[in-house]
Amino acid sequence: xxxxxxxxxxxxxxxxxxxxxxxxxxxxxxxxxxxxxxxxxxxxxxxxxxxxxxxxxxxxxxxxxxxxxxxxxxxxxxxxxxxxxxxxxxxxxxxxxxxxxxxxxxxxxxxxxxxxxxxxxxxxxxxxxxxxxxxxxxxxxxxxxxxxxxxxxxxxxxxxxxxxxxxxxxxxxxxxxxxxxxxxxxxxxxxxxxxxxxxxxxxxxxxxxxxxxxxxxxxxxxxxxxxxxxxxxxxxxxxxxxxxxxxx
Numbered sequence: 001x002x003x004x005x006x007x008x009x010x011x012x013x014x015x016x017x018x019x020x021x022x023x024x025x026x027x028x029x030x031x032x033x034x035x036x037x038x039x040x041x042x043x044x045x046x047x048x049x050x051x052x053x054x055x056x057x058x059x060x061x062x063x064x065x066x067x068x069x070x071x072x073x074x075x076x077x078x079x080x081x082x083x084x085x086x087x088x089x090x091x092x093x094x095x096x097x098x099x100x101x102x103x104x105x106x107x108x109x110x111x112x113x114x115x116x117x118x119x120x121x122x123x124x125x126x127x128x129x130x131x132x133x134x135x136x137x138x139x140x141x142x143x144x145x146x147x148x149x150x151x152x153x154x155x156x157x158x159x160x161x162x163x164x165x166x167x168x169x170x171x172x173x174x175x176x177x178x179x180x181x182x183x184x185x186x187x188x189x190x191x192x193x194x195x196x197x198x199x200x201x202x203x204x205x206x207x208x209x210x211x212x213x214x215x216x217x218x219x220x221x222x223x224x225x226x227x228x229x230x231x232x233x234x235x236x237x238x239x240x241x242x243x244x245x246x247x248x
Contacts, residue, residue, distance in 0.1 A: 001027065005097070009051050022211035023051060029210045030054040032119035034107065034135055036083040037061075038195030039149050039202065040125035041073035046203035047123075048091045052210070054099045055091065056115060059083040060106040070192040108134060117142045121206050124148040124171070125199070136171040137244050139163060145209045146171065149202040152188050156198035156224040159236065160205050160217040163245075168219045169236045172244035177236070194226050 001024060006013065009023050031052050033040050036059040044055060063071070063078040063086050071083075078086035084102035091100050107115060108131075116122055116138040124135050124146060132148065139146040139161060146161040148171050161170045201222065208216045223232045240246055 005051070008095075012050065018211060018213055022213060025211045026051045026207065027053045029120045030056065030118060031206065031210075032056045032058065032115055032122045034058050034122065034124050034131065035126035036071070036073065036087045037067065037125065037127070038070040038190065039151060039199040040123070041071045041087070042196050042199030043123050043125055043149075043203045043206075044087055044091060045073055045094060046200060047206060048095045048098045050203070050207055051095070052098065054101065056101045056103065056119065057084045057087050058103045058105070058107050058115070059087075060104055070190065070195050072196065106131070113138050113141065116144050119144055121145045121147065121209055123202055123206055125202070129175075133172060133175070133244070136161065140170055140245050147202045147205045147209070149198045151195045151198045152190055154191055154194060154226040156194055156226065158198060158201050158205065158217060158222045159220070160209065162209065162216070162218045165218055167238055169238040170242065170245040173239040173242045174221060174236060176239050176242055191226060194224075197224065197226070 012018055013020055013023050029052050031047055033044055033055060036057055047055060061083050063074045063081050063083055065079055067074060068076065073090045074086045082104045084104050088100045088102045091098055112134060122135060122139055122144055124132055126132060136146060140163050143163040149158045159171060159174055162168060205216050208214050219236055221234045221236045
């Protein structure tokens with residue numbers, strides 16, 4: 001870590017439970033972010049500002065006018081531009097030390113497996129249930145920690161999956177328990193600051209996992225009802241019959 005980095009990250013380094021070693025872990029980390037929309041925007045910006053060394057950005061979409069209400073990593077000048085390119089430019093303006101690898105595609109199959117294998121942690125910021133389950137399965141296969149977030153209407157949730165820890169649930173366990181349905185902002189709506197709140201929590205949980213800080217939400221489901229600003233945390237049991245992790 002050079003003198004400029006020591007100055008930039010000084011407010012984090014002074015935290016005794018984080019310290020120099022925690023910052024060094026972030027600088028040497030490779031993070032895979034799936035989706036550069038409402039959740040991926042604050043996730044990418046906060047992880048970049050905190051000093052994560054490499055961010056791999058995955059999204060096959062381009063910026064649309066309707067995205068600007070909540071996807072704060074993009075601007076009016078980016079309409080029609082690839083989301084990963086737009087995000088890369090915003091990150092470069094914020095912290096030029098961060099290495100950004102943009103992937104303008106929908107990762108699946110061997111491509112998804114390879115990127116998950118190379119990552120130290122994965123951030124699921126998409127709104128596609130098929131992709132969520134595929135990412136969850138790849139993380140289980142390669143024992144890569146996963147932070148999954150969701151935000152719709154005025155409700156949000158975050159769960160951390162860490163396959164390195166025995167007898168802990170995965171995202172599919174949550175779906176089995178709640179019967180989660182595929183909901184999208186385009187059909188159900190979402191309040192702009194909600195995705196910022198949930199995305200910021202995802203970034204915080206990723207930093208905790210990467211730097212061995214505090215107690216990440218492994219085996220827990222964090223829920224937010226923004227209408228009343230009511231938070232709830234539930235213990236999530238591992239499903240012995242889960243199609244994804246039941247035999248792990």
